[in-house]
Each structure stands twice: as C-alpha cells, then as structure tokens.
Amino acid sequence: MSVLEIRNVTKAFSTTRAVDDFNLTVGDGELVCLLGPSGSGKSTLLRMIGGFETPTSGLISIDGDDVTRVPPERRPTGMVFQSHALWTHMNVFKNLAFGLKLRRLPEAEIKRKVEAVLDLVGLGGYGTRMTTQLSGGQQQRVALARSLVLEPKILLLDEPFASLDQHLRERLREEVRDIQQRLKITTLFVTHGQDEALALADRIVVMRDGRTEQIARPDVVYREPETPFVAGFIGTMNLIEGAVLGGKFDHVGFAVPLPVSDGPATLAVRPEALEIVPAPDSAAKIHRVTDYGTHAVVDIDLPDGVRLKAMTPDARLWQAGQPVALKPRAFAAYRDNALLHRSN
Numbered sequence: 001m002s003v004l005e006i007r008n009v010t011k012a013f014s015t016t017r018a019v020d021d022f023n024l025t026v027g028d029g030e031l032v033c034l035l036g037p038s039g040s041g042k043s044t045l046l047r048m049i050g051g052f053e054t055p056t057s058g059l060i061s062i063d064g065d066d067v068t069r070v071p072p073e074r075r076p077t078g079m080v081f082q083s084h085a086l087w088t089h090m091n092v093f094k095n096l097a098f099g100l101k102l103r104r105l106p107e108a109e110i111k112r113k114v115e116a117v118l119d120l121v122g123l124g125g126y127g128t129r130m131t132t133q134l135s136g137g138q139q140q141r142v143a144l145a146r147s148l149v150l151e152p153k154i155l156l157l158d159e160p161f162a163s164l165d166q167h168l169r170e171r172l173r174e175e176v177r178d179i180q181q182r183l184k185i186t187t188l189f190v191t192h193g194q195d196e197a198l199a200l201a202d203r204i205v206v207m208r209d210g211r212t213e214q215i216a217r218p219d220v221v222y223r224e225p226e227t228p229f230v231a232g233f234i235g236t237m238n239l240i241e242g243a244v245l246g247g248k249f250d251h252v253g254f255a256v257p258l259p260v261s262d263g264p265a266t267l268a269v270r271p272e273a274l275e276i277v278p279a280p281d282s283a284a285k286i287h288r289v290t291d292y293g294t295h296a297v298v299d300i301d302l303p304d305g306v307r308l309k310a311m312t313p314d315a316r317l318w319q320a321g322q323p324v325a326l327k328p329r330a331f332a333a334y335r336d337n338a339l340l341h342r343s344n
C-alpha cells in the first residue's frame, strides 16, 4: 500500500512560480504521467517529491507520513533522471549493490537482490560489465535497476528515455510499464511527449505554468480535453478562432451551428472528425493531399490563411486546389480557457 499525496504545493524561485498550488493523489500501484511543455514545472515537482527541492509551501505525504522536509536518502522514493549518472569506475553489480551496502545488508542477500533486479530489467549476466561498456539504453536500464533494487514505495522517473532514439524509447517504455505492473509500484513519470503519456499512464496530469490543466485517463484527455491548451497539446487538433452570433459559429470559409450565447469562441476539431465534401462555391480549398497508405491527410486552407487538417480513407478522391465544404462530425468549443460546448 503506497499512496502519494501532494497538497497545495508551491515552489517559487525568486519571482517565478515553477509549481503553483498543485494538488494530486497518486493511488497505490498507479502510474501517473506528468505531461507538459518544457518549463511547465514537471521536474521541479518531481524533485520536491524526491526531496531534492523543498516546497515554498504545501505538503507532500507518503502513506500518510509527512515527508515535505525529509532529506532524499531518508524518503521511500527512488528517482531516475534523464542523464543516468552511473558511477563509471564501478561495474554494474557494484553500482546496484552500493545502496544496499549502505543499508548494511548481508553479502548473500545483496547478491540475490542485485541479480534479481538485473533479470527484471533484462540485463541478467551483465553484473561484471563496466557501465562505460553499455549502450545508452542499457545504461538507462541500469539506472532504473539501481532505483528498483532499493525497493522504493514511490518510483519517480524524469524523462528517463528522452536522450534515446524513438524506437528504443518505445521499447523501454513498454518494459517500464511491464515492470511497474509486475511490481505494482506507485509511479510518477515525467514526459513532454504525448505519445509516451498516452501509452503509459493510468492517468495523465497535463501541466502548464506550474498548474494543472486537466487530470484524467488518457482516453478522456484525448477525447474530452477540458481546455483549448489540452486540446492543442494532445494529438493533432484543428483550433479555429471565431465568433458566435445567433447560435452560429462563424469563421470565414467555415461555419457551424453552435447553441451558445454570442461572443468569441475557439472551435476544436480532430482531423478524423472533420469531414470534407466537394463544394464548387466554397472558399476553403485543398492545399495538399498526403497519402499514408492506411489513410490520407488533406490540408485545407481557409481564405484568411488558417490551415486545417482532415483525415480521409482515400487519397485518390481529392486533389490540390479543389474547393471543399467542411463538416465537423464532432467538435468542442471553448471560451475563456474553459469548455463551452461539446458535440459528439
């Protein structure tokens, strides 16, 4: 049973509020991703949970124990950073055994634990290798193993695979998910990659300027973004600025019924929800058709230069220059950074 609670946590660096009145509970065995652009406060928050930074105000507790001011080595947390910082003068075994030796465990138990965790991360038999003889992916596996071998209650990962290539990153994140589910370890995973968050998380926290924009399951964040920021940050989204007048949203070349009060609005439509139909009189024109084999993406220009994307099953039906009418099958409308209306 390991529950992490973050209550009203703020971290100010002189005039910047890196983290601003943040609240989150991570449940036992849950994997939560902190997702947000660079500078949104993800690392600062994680470092406060790991004890490497002290909150300006607020409370962090693990299983009900207040750890807000407990130093890192006395917290039941394990942290993996983007740059692994392994000890290069020690072999893999010694890197992993170090923390256990500090805990004065018997040699035989240390050996057993280190070998088990090396198997867990797919590095069985690598104990005698020097860390400098390992690939980047293997080094990150050792870094993960070094955290796991101490059996933390809470695992903290700060963009652990950001320096690796796409293919390896995808494989390692699947391995992390498998290991996390096998150990049922409560985990916070920081990433600025939406794919990574969608693939890994039980829940995603979308962060912006040190605050939470939305906390929800991945499918909900994708399908029901609560703010235009979340809508634009996760997946590909057409965001169209316009005005509502008499129950109709209007933007030159694009209009749709919208039963809300008059005023400005931002319309958000996924490419897969934007239907296009040939319309000789339309001011919206196809700019480019890209055939991906499984589907095609059609770029459409509105007269004022706004470019939209529509996904269609068949590239051959469309060509550049063709005027089309735009019919969103599902969309959301926002005003003042809040949801105004959703049509599905």
Ligand SMILES: Nc1ncnc2c1ncn2[C@@H]1O[C@H](COP(=O)(O)OP(=O)(O)O)[C@@H](O)[C@H]1O
Pocket (backbone or CB within 6 Å): 013, 016, 017, 018, 036, 037, 038, 039, 040, 041, 042, 043, 044, 045
């Ligand atoms: N030690 C520090 N001193 C001053 N400002 C900092 C420090 N650490 C982070 N910041 C600032 O806090 C904000 C959040 O940074 P960070 O937590 O690293 O974001 P992220 O991990 O989401 O990229 C940024 O504006 C950053 O410049």
Ligand SMILES: [Mg+2]
Pocket (backbone or CB within 6 Å): 042, 043, 044
């Ligand atoms: Mg960071």
